[in-house]
Amino acid sequence: MLRVGAAIVLLAALVALVGPALTPFDPAAQDLALRLTGPSRLHPFGLDELGRDILARALAGARISFLVGLTVVSVSAAVGTLLGAIAGYFGGLVDDVISRVIDTLLAFPGLLLAIALVAVLGPSLANVLFALTIIGWVGYARLVRGQVLRAREFEYVQAARALGARTPRVLLQHVVPAAIPAVVVQATLGMAGAIIGEAALSFLGLGVQPPTPSWGTMLNGGRAHLLDAPHLTVFPGLGIALLVLGFNFVGDGLRDLTDPKRH
């Protein structure tokens, strides 16, 4: 499963990277005379409601999906790991404050909070990244807090303290590395979550703004033509489904691999 997932993700990453080179068409160029034309040899995925090449748009959309996934996950994981480690290691009042913030954020349905945030801040890619990070870091923080609570009692952590290591060294050298495998698993699954989140926000018109193509906006554009021109929604929909499936496979595979009960 890990291999299948990795193959999907790597292929998608490659496609996103070299994307525009794979098609001669500009994702924003319109040819209204050919609008809603189905797949052909020249346009393998067909043309959309404004006569734009869907393959070119899907390739450009893949870039947005990866950009959102990587940015949201790396910032969320870094912030969440740091705050979770601090809460778990120091305990007491610091832990209480951080944990209550986590509880509060977890009380909201994630996507609803993101929608509300973007609605207030205004629709844009930057605000989508911001909103998804705000709901994203919480999971990492809670995960790392638990891991650190456990790691704090390891004798090698006590040994480092006994040697006179300062807190940052104890945390970065000994405590946090013990939590990293769990964070990697969470981050892989988080990529899938962030990609769906961006697609959902863009579908609602709150994310990436036209003419920039995103799989979410493409779905929205094709919504009115679901029956007469399904190719508008099938291809970006397949893109989302496959990429999310790939990341979930990789995440599950990594989780099994790092599960101590397996060894």
Next chain:
Amino acid sequence: MALVEVSHLVKHFVRNAGLFRKGTVVKAVDDVSFTIEEGETFGLVGESGSGKTTTGRCMLRLIDPTSGEVRVRGENVLAFSRRRLREARRDMQIVFQDPYSSLNPRMRARQIVEEPLIIHRLGDRRARRDRVAELFHLVGLDPTHLDRYPHQFSGGQRQRIGLARALALHPSFVILDEPVSALDVSVQAQVVNLLMDLQQQLKLTYLFIAHDLRLVQHICSRVAVMYLGRLVEMAPAASLFAAPQHAYTRALLAALAPLEVGGDVTVGVGRIGFALQV
């Protein structure tokens, strides 16, 4: 003057305390006092949960005691500033019980032994490398294994790595927290002999925490017995084993009698050879 002086040490843990609940107080260490003379091996024995490990950790301030004093060379460790404590840690070290959890599995043996030198900024890279090799040699490990990870060593070897780490900073006082109780009996003897040799060679003072009375009998000059957080008896090893005063000590001694089947224990200058057939 005694090297280490512990007086009226108290550590209470509060369990299950909540917003509206006071919780129960566990008296892990309850008014414990003893002194350790320079160069001696002082034994601290008791069953698990008696508070002996907590006492050791409080002495190094790995746990903050509730009250009491711990004086090393006359200075109260519990009153040290953070900076002063860091300095003082060079002089007092600890070897842990579990050779598996006491070494970071993600670090090579070389890095583990080198870490104290880095923490205290001792020497440049070359000097540190030489010192690590020297320490490896000192504890009887093969320097060609320096780049191995902990899981590639046996339990006894791992305990030697922990010992090398503890000795890196030239401490004069080392707390040995059940240093051999997780090891096979044959390996125990080797490690104990190493500890005794190093004590002579480096003029170390040991606090030897153990639940195994036989071990303590042969390597400690004086022994204190802990029971439910309190010191119930303290005496020179010979007289403690010959004429235990406290009922608990007598019970501890009685408990190991059936185990000494064919025990062939030769005591030289701190060297022992075990031939236990249990």
